Amino acid sequence: MSSLKPDSRIQVIDRAALLLDAISRYTNPVKLKILSADTGLHPSTTHRILHSLIDNSFVAQDSNGQYRPGKRLLGLSSHSQENNDVRAVALPYMERLRDRFSETINLTIREGDVVIYFEKANPKRMMHVQQIVGSRAPLHVAAVGKLILGSGGKAAIESYAQRTNLPAYTRNTFSSLPELTQECLTSVQQGFALDNEEAEIGVGCIGVLLYDRSGGVAAGLSLSAPIERRRNEWIEDVVKAGKEISAKLGYSA
Amino acid sequence: MSSLKPDSRIQVIDRAALLLDAISRYTNPVKLKILSADTGLHPSTTHRILHSLIDNSFVAQDSNGQYRPGKRLLGLSSHSQENNDVRAVALPYMERLRDRFSETINLTIREGDVVIYFEKANPKRMMHVQQIVGSRAPLHVAAVGKLILGSGGKAAIESYAQRTNLPAYTRNTFSSLPELTQECLTSVQQGFALDNEEAEIGVGCIGVLLYDRSGGVAAGLSLSAPIERRRNEWIEDVVKAGKEISAKLGYSA
DNA sequence: TACTTCATTTCATATTGTGAAACTGATTCG
């Protein structure tokens, strides 16, 4: 017996992972029934696993008995050396960009079909875009995500499209697959990507990729601003910062 | 058969949790043998669970086959409503403190015997304390941690001391338990705590607790600065910010 | 080459997790 997802050695762990994923997709606490439906697990099984996760603080239950992500998840995450290298190198550049434009600068990393924000520099300014560290966005609605998709080539984009069905987050920017393919590929070509209110209405981004000594993508760097404040002139600065960071990471183009 | 730690319904999940904890205690990749020893699990079992976690990206293996935290952990964590309330309310105050003193301001939350940094405001300044979101510190070496310990009363402090054995991180500040008890209790009494290079040499903190409408501890707020820059005059500002945030969270003292 | 040490695989075994069904306790509805 098996599910639709790729599977591994220990069943319970795969199932626990499914459940954690399902829970963290919701911003608000979720009911058992829904989690059971989302994951395709028997309610009884869902309940048992969930409560085992609760005992380990991976999941928490609110006063109504609904489930939400637990505190333990926060603490476990990567201060892995790998990420810290990028982080340490990138931060000064991020802070410089932040100060120059007074906008939010983010570092992201890919994991599966999403990008995860793992470091940020917030400007001193009344209104600014607030990205939460640890939050996620699907590849096709994030500037950095488009670059990642594009650098995988046409096949990767199509496979992604098929897998995810390209859910629209705000306006339906990509009604057609060729459109997305086009945009991703040209983004890679020109060395940067834009996000025009695709992840969230009112927010525009400029994204570039960072490379390490192996030539692989180390992370993504992006600037997020209220769309009406974002200026095209900023692009070259972001691109330049990206190149400098990559160089410091040992990348030689 | 059972371990020394408190246990729950599903064995594998408890064991996986043990392993994740063990891994994330190390900054560098760790060998199987060590994880096996740390957790008391049979090497074979350790290997099996570890690889199941790898298949789910909770753990990653570097080129030498050593284990480190996986990317999946980053993305899962709490943008749970609960935390976001505190975050949203506290951020403006944090940014104000950051701007006034040009030092790093952190939000922390307790989980088990550690505090976890989950939001920050970094100043525009060449040198400043850099706390990584998601990183942890044991209660007894963090300003906020001492307040948390103190608010639990004498019994809680003693139980914590016995459980953890109060490992020294820098200088051996607390050679004796009464000393720690003393400091925690007076900290609570005066409404703030200090950390004098106890977590890291050269870094000094000022911490206060934030309370919500239920009267419980919602989070901790702290200022971290190079020890020689930190001024006692700042304390009242941090305390004041803490009170204002608590008030906005619905706390009525 | 022989000796250690650690990682991985195998495999017989019973322990462990499974899910159908029964139970509980809300909430809705006639």
Place this chain on the structure above:
DNA sequence: CGAATCAGTTTCACAATATGAAATGAAGTA
């Protein structure tokens, strides 16, 4: 107000699942 519905939880007999001892493989050391 009682019947019906539905979500959550507990129980339990069963077999699939995870277990760990031992064997094998891979690497490093003397």
